[in-house]
Amino acid sequence: MDSTQQLTPEDDLAYNVFAKACPSRGTLEHVTGRWGGLTLGALYEGSLRFNELRRRVDGVSEKMLSQTLHALERDGLVHREAQPTNPPRVDYDLTPLGHQVAERLLALIHCVEGSMDDVLASRARYDETRGAL
Amino acid sequence: MDSTQQLTPEDDLAYNVFAKACPSRGTLEHVTGRWGGLTLGALYEGSLRFNELRRRVDGVSEKMLSQTLHALERDGLVHREAQPTNPPRVDYDLTPLGHQVAERLLALIHCVEGSMDDVLASRARYDETRGAL
DNA sequence: CAGCATCCAGCTTGATACTG
């Protein structure tokens, strides 16, 4: 770590994402990864079964959803409830911790969604000025 | 779009990340991507030059930082201020929109950082119960 | 200093097929 750089209050936390080797970086990637965020977002509204999730998160493959769910379960953000019936029924829902994280995540998502008009306008401007090259 | 699925209030927004083809999905990925989030986080504290950013975001390559910065600039989240001096000096900082987004993002990051003890404990439990396989 | 162009290893992802 380069101790010459300025430290802000946030940097005093034991787990600092800005550090390459920090474990929080991994968890943050599970949360913000391609499917992690959407999965948490979907579960925020309530418990869902595997294939419900799959339909809800438009575009995930079976494999990716499975993988994502495992990572989130391991991190303690998602709870998996399997009923040994036939056919099998498995429900996924957020843990209290997962709920906290999802809340922040959704705030971010909604912020981005709500800004899309500006973003799209900015893109158009950017592409116009230097789009010719 | 599958209109048979339940719609929650959030789904009424014009740009819904849960939809595969939605442009907000792309922007969200710029923001939450491997380097996007850390870049926004770093700039939240103030303007930084290219190599300052590179040092601050531990692990980015030149190429990825450059790429990330372009995407964020195009989306209107980051402002690039180049001075035609020699040697060149370029400052990056957040736009008001970028600031809003970064705020939410940092809330998420800090939430995750602050939960790492729980996460790590959960991982240990998870690995212990089924780690033997 | 602030980048862009190129090359290429390897990780991620999506299809497909199969199991309990």
Add this chain to the structure above:
DNA sequence: CAGTATCAAGCTGGATGCTG
């Protein structure tokens, strides 16, 4: 239904070398 296993393809991202 709820997954796992396998494989090929494509994209990601790091290293290197060069420009202004």
